[in-house]
Amino acid sequence: MDWDKLRIFHAVADAGSLTHAGDSLHLSQSAVSRQIRALEESLNTILFHRHARGLILTEQGELLFDATAAMTKRLDAASARIRDSEEEVFGQLRVTTTIGFGSLWLAPRLSRLYDRYPDLNVDLMLEERVLDLPMREADVAIRMKEPSQADLIRKKLMSIRMRLYASPSYLERNGRPTRMEEISSHRIICQNADSAQVSAGHTLVREIFNHDVTHSLMVNNYFGVLQAVINDLGIGVLPDYLVTDFPQLEQVIPDFESSDVPVFLAYPEELRHSKRIEAFRDFVTEEVIAYRRAKRDADD
Secondary structure, eight states, X not given: OXXXXXXXXXXXXXXXXXXXXXXXXXXXXXXXXXXXXXXHHHHTSOOEEEETTEEEEOHHHHHHHHHHHHHHHHHHHHHHHHHTTSSSOOEEEEEEEOHHHIIIIIGGGHHHHHHHOTTEEEEEEEOSSOOOTTTTSOSEEEESSOOOOTXXXXXXXXXXXXXXXXXXXXXXXXXXXXXXXXXXXXXXXXXXXXXSOOHHHHHHHHHHHTTOOOEEEXXXXXXXXXXXXXXXXXEEEEEGGGTTTOTTOEEEEEEEEOOOEEEEEEEEGGGTTOHHHHHHHHHHHHHHHHHXXXXXXXXX
């Protein structure tokens, strides 16, 4: 099959519109339409249902789109490897991690990466879903568990724990619990035990609510939990990587905490020699070393 026609088909299927696909390809709508008709004739099938609100793939169109999507990802990977053979660090780097870690730890530190590599553009993809790195849904990931795929290069960055924190003003008004039997008189701020989170956090939340907690605020990410805690709403379940950037947090019941949660950086084997990956890996490693040093100083 003609790759130009497949490329145009993929753009139309992705945009759902001849006009929008033409704009992205710098072709007229009529030129795009001719290429789609020629592809349908060569395959002797209909690839799109046409209607007033746009184009919808037929069953045969879905099959072809799956194939062109896989081809596009492989071409993107090859293109990235070719670009990364240069000495300069530039272009787009897609980084995926959790909402909490990405918004509260990683994003505030990215200015130092941009200072070093002004031509690097980071696409920070924050979600709890684990993206497929070998299929190029992202270039590099920071995950709260060791990746299971064999074709990934992985590096353990650090371990974190979930702990209880509150603002000093909240504790002055409501008292400082010293043991879990006293926690029931306080509002607990946390993620719902059934929401997407690390298993250690899930276990800790369930254990807290075994102590007859009657007042709570549930938030579906740690950024929201943090905002509630620093605004004096109660005692929050938060990761301890926050303590260096939010020194106003006061730990409550220090001997009550989760088990260790390992934090790994991972990227596909095929990007082993990527200058962008190397630059990001080294930057994160340096930031983790600085974080560990600051955390030790705060604990002393």
